[in-house]
Amino acid sequence: MTAPVRHLLPRTSEPGIALCWLTFGTLCSWLAHLLVPAIGLLTWAVLIGLVAGNTRAVRQGTRLPLAAFTKRLLRVGVVLLGLGLSVGAVLSLGLPLLGLVAAILAVTLAGTTWLGLRLGLGGPRSLLLGTGFAICGASAIAAMEEHADASEEDVAVAVGMVTLFGTAAMVALPLLRHPLGLSDAAFGIWVGASVHEVGQVVGAASGAGAFALGLAVVVKLTRVLLLAPVVLAVATWRRRRARHTGGTVPPMMPMFVVGFLLCVAMRSTGWLPDGLLAVAAVLQQVALAAALFGMGTAVRLRALAAHSGPALAVAAASTLLIAGVSLAGVLVLA
Numbered sequence: 263m264t265a266p267v268r269h270l271l272p273r274t275s276e277p278g279i280a281l282c283w284l285t286f287g288t289l290c291s292w293l294a295h296l297l298v299p300a301i302g303l304l305t306w307a308v309l310i311g312l313v314a315g316n317t318r319a320v321r322q323g324t325r326l327p328l329a330a331f332t333k334r335l336l337r338v339g340v341v342l343l344g345l346g347l348s349v350g351a352v353l354s355l356g357l358p359l360l361g362l363v364a365a366i367l368a369v370t371l372a373g374t375t376w377l378g379l380r381l382g383l384g385g386p387r388s389l390l391l392g393t394g395f396a397i398c399g400a401s402a403i404a405a406m407e408e409h410a411d412a413s414e415e416d417v418a419v420a421v422g423m424v425t426l427f428g429t430a431a432m433v434a435l436p437l438l439r440h441p442l443g444l445s446d447a448a449f450g451i452w453v454g455a456s457v458h459e460v461g462q463v464v465g466a467a468s469g470a471g472a473f474a475l476g477l478a479v480v481v482k483l484t485r486v487l488l489l490a491p492v493v494l495a496v497a498t499w500r501r502r503r504a505r506h507t508g509g510t511v512p513p514m515m516p517m518f519v520v521g522f523l524l525c526v527a528m529r530s531t532g533w534l535p536d537g538l539l540a541v542a543a544v545l546q547q548v549a550l551a552a553a554l555f556g557m558g559t560a561v562r563l564r565a566l567a568a569h570s571g572p573a574l575a576v577a578a579a580s581t582l583l584i585a586g587v588s589l590a591g592v593l594v595l596a
Contacts, residue, residue: 280327283320284335287311287555288548302432302461304400307551308425311558320559329414332556335549336404337518342546343401343460344525345539347483348532355480359451362591363484366455369587370396371492374580381572386412389496390420391573395580398486399424399459400554405489405519409496418561419570421554423577428458431581432466439470448592450474454481455588487526490519 291307298306314320320328352360371392378388393406403420410416435457439449453467453474460482467478497514528534 276323277327277331279324280331283314283324283328283559284331284552284556287314287559288552291551291555300465301429302459302465303547303551304459304461304554305425305429305432305465307554308421308558311555312561312563314555315559315561316563325560328556328559332553332560333404335556336400336553337516339546339550339553340401340405341518341521341525342542342549343483343486344522345529345534345542346546347480347487347526347529349526349530351480352484352487355484358595359481360484362588362595363455363481364488366584366588366591367396367485367488367492370580370584373583374576377579378572378576381576383572383576384416386410387416387419387573388576390416391423391576391580393492394420394424395427395458395577395584396485397489397492398482399428399462400557401486401550402489402492404553405493405516406496408516409493409500414560418557419573421557422561422570423573424458425554427577427581428462431457431585432462435466435585436469442589444592445596446470446474447477448596450477451481451595452585452588452592454478455485455591456585457482460486490515490523493519 287307287310290310291303294306294310295301295303355363374392374395375388378391379385383391389410390403390406390412393402393410394400396402400421403417403424406412407417412420435449435453444452449470450467450473453463453470454477457463457466457478460479463478463482464475467475494515501514529539
């Protein structure tokens with residue numbers, strides 16, 4: 263399988279080969295999603311990246327430029343994600359629901375980070391897991407990577423856990439809807455408040471109808487919007503700590519998070535034409551799919567399996583925590 267794939271790639275510089283791999287992975291992910299739409303595009307991108315990265319198809323010299331392109335594309339995807347959300351849509355949820363979303367995020371972030379520290383995962387990996395599960399999966403992990411002082415392995419483990427358990431939640435929540443007696447609105451809020459990736463939210467809520475899907479996406483993007491204050495809070499804590507310990511001082515806010523907020527502001531004006539927003543949505547999906555394919559190629563399944571026991575326990579507990587807390591909140595609001 264490896265030889266034919268390499269034969270198709272041009273024998274150019276390693277950055278050129280890395281770009282060819284990202285293009286190949288994105289196209290394969292899109293095709294797989296069209297054939298099996300129940301599995302989200304971004305989930306397919308990670309899975310195909312895992313196959314490419316663990317079959318020695320991607321040679322060692324290509325991995326460094328591939329990682330560099332992956333980081334840039336992920337940040338572009340986060341910025342463009344802001345064009346899918348307006349302040350008006352967030353405020354339309356109402357104060358009780360906004361308070362519930364913020365409380366779920368805080369409980370999940372604190373609980374996951376605390377449990378990770380107790381199980382010996384270390385501060386960076388625990389914080390990445392907490393951020394990914396509480397906010398928006400790989401996008402949140404990318405935004406927090408620098409402030410968490412995390413290694414490439416920490417990022418790979420966090421992305422792998424978010425993909426695995428987010429996919430499981432995408433399948434499980436629709437099966438629980440009718441046994442729990444949830445209305446369309448309640449189910450949409452539950453999915454948006456508890457499922458990790460935006461694509462997984464769409465996959466989980468789409469079978470419940472347009473109303474549930476729309477509500478789930480707005481709730482989910484509200485969680486994404488809270489990424490900025492969470493990053494700012496962690497950056498402030500890191501800077502205060504660095505003054506006492508003499509460590510490096512990270513920036514208060516990564517520029518791509520600032521770009522995300524600017525895109526939210528532009529979308530909120532209502533001045534952007536629908537055609538431009540549609541193009542931006544496609545570009546955002548392409549950028550995130552390529553980035554997650556690249557992140558998938560960096561995950562070593564053998565190493566992950568050998569040291570993933572505590573991470574699996576934390577990820578499972580975090581998934582149950584956010585699903586349980588959000589369901590309780592939805593039932594109280596109902």
